[in-house]
Amino acid sequence: MRTFPDGFLLGAATAAHQVEGGNVGSNWWVHEHDPALAAAWGIVEPSGDAADSYHRYREDIALLAGLGLNSYRFSVEWARVEPERGSFSRAAVDHYRRMVDTCREFGVEPVVTLLHFTVPRWFERDGFWRADDAADRFGRYVEAALPVVRDVEWVCTVNEPNIAAMLAGGEDASNLVAHGLPNPDLHVADQLLAAHRRARDVLSQVPGVKSGWTVATQAFTSTGEPGADERLAEYGHPRDDWYLEAAKGDDFLGVQAYTRTFVGPGGPLPVREDVETTLTGWEFYPAAAADGLRSAWELTGGVPLLVTENGIATADDTRRVAYTRAALEGVHDCLAEGIDVRGYLHWSLLDNYEWASGYRPTFGLVSWDRETFARTPKPSARWYGGVARAGALP
Ligand code: NOJ
Numbered sequence: 494m495r496t497f498p499d500g501f502l503l504g505a506a507t508a509a510h511q512v513e514g515g516n517v518g519s520n521w522w523v524h525e526h527d528p529a530l531a532a533a534w535g536i537v538e539p540s541g542d543a544a545d546s547y548h549r550y551r552e553d554i555a556l557l558a559g560l561g562l563n564s565y566r567f568s569v570e571w572a573r574v575e576p577e578r579g580s581f582s583r584a585a586v587d588h589y590r591r592m593v594d595t596c597r598e599f600g601v602e603p604v605v606t607l608l609h610f611t612v613p614r615w616f617e618r619d620g621f622w623r624a625d626d627a628a629d630r631f632g633r634y635v636e637a638a639l640p641v642v643r644d645v646e647w648v649c650t651v652n653e654p655n656i657a658a659m660l661a662g663g664e665d666a667s668n669l670v671a672h673g674l675p676n677p678d679l680h681v682a683d684q685l686l687a688a689h690r691r692a693r694d695v696l697s698q699v700p701g702v703k704s705g706w707t708v709a710t711q712a713f714t715s716t717g718e719p720g721a722d723e724r725l726a727e728y729g730h731p732r733d734d735w736y737l738e739a740a741k742g743d744d745f746l747g748v749q750a751y752t753r754t755f756v757g758p759g760g761p762l763p764v765r766e767d768v769e770t771t772l773t774g775w776e777f778y779p780a781a782a783a784d785g786l787r788s789a790w791e792l793t794g795g796v797p798l799l800v801t802e803n804g805i806a807t808a809d810d811t812r813r814v815a816y817t818r819a820a821l822e823g824v825h826d827c828l829a830e831g832i833d834v835r836g837y838l839h840w841s842l843l844d845n846y847e848w849a850s851g852y853r854p855t856f857g858l859v860s861w862d863r864e865t866f867a868r869t870p871k872p873s874a875r876w877y878g879g880v881a882r883a884g885a886l887p
Pocket of ligand 1: 508511652653749802840846847856
């Protein structure tokens with residue numbers, strides 16, 4: 494029996510655009526509905542109503558709590574809070590505040606993300622992250638969102654800035670890991686870091702808040718061939734390590750890990766044909782979480798860590814249990830090594846809109862009906878709920 498420490502978060506995560514539905518003010522809605530942009534991004538279907546979690550969040554939080562999970566990571570949608578430049582929606586802020594209150598009502602610890610990839614249409618129109626005032630605009634939005642997080646302990650500023658900077662590079666990014674990662678736009682990377690720091694500054698007004706960004710750790714692994722280690726360092730640093738190092742001194746760092754990528758002397762290699770893959774084409778590699786924690790711990794010099802995402806897209810729910818069990822064993826090993834891990838948030842609570850790949854890759858512990866929106870917990874949800882309830886892996 495592997496027991497997790499008292500207060501350890503064992504929960505699940507979602508993000509607004511991927512589950513709420515009707516996120517019409519966001520740049521991704523624009524991409525989904527503009528034929529040229531949809532083709533350029535390789536978007537297979539629009540998000541539409543998604544899981545209608547914007548209206549059904551109470552049911553979702555109650556379900557999560559009923560399963561036994563103790564924490565819920567969700568995101569605030571900037572496009573709803575600031576639908577036009579400088580016009581803020583009190584109703585949207587109230588909505589997300591009610592989500593925090595609902596978490597508390599059900600004894601669930603809220604983990605709130607302020608930016609999960611999507612930005613308002615007007616922000617993209619006005620220059621996106623390349624605009625000179627981008628960090629400033631983000632800071633104003635965070636100020637407007639302060640009532641949502643006024644008593645929240647865990648606040649994630651920017652989700653996967655490393656992936657966002659790679660997406661901003663404009664190369665084909667329809668399946669990031671399977672095709673190798675595009676070159677990051679280093680100016681956007683700097684702007685995202687400025688936005689993160691600006692947000693941390695604004696959040697420092699809230700007593701007790703812990704803020705940090707969440708980084709996609711890629712578990713880049715050298716093939717060991719001559720030249721591979723050098724290529725790995727060159728390839729991995731601007732895609733991964735730079736973001737971990739930048740979190741030095743933050744209150745925490747979120748680690749988001751799914752798979753690994755081998756790097757040889759010629760660069761990243763496609764997933765091998767003889768390994769088990771998931772619905773996103775990624776190698777089934779549950780040790781990714783522990784690998785990410787170890788490198789985050791080392792590169793930050795000991796910043797407290799949260800696994801803010803880890804999971805698997807599969808239609809075979811028994812593989813979700815196997816993956817999650819092995820990932821949690823790895824997290825437990827990290828705790829035993831003295832790494833300060835505060836929690837694990839499984840991606841995802843619900844089957845979700847997986848960006849360009851649409852609804853086919855199912856990451857959820859819970860499925861839902863596309864017409865009635867009725868939720869059905871999968872066996873993995875019951876299994877993981879049991880782990881969370883016991884605070885231990887049997
Ligand atoms: C990372 C992203 O934050 C999330 O939006 C995505 O759905 C999952 N990984 C799975 O790809």
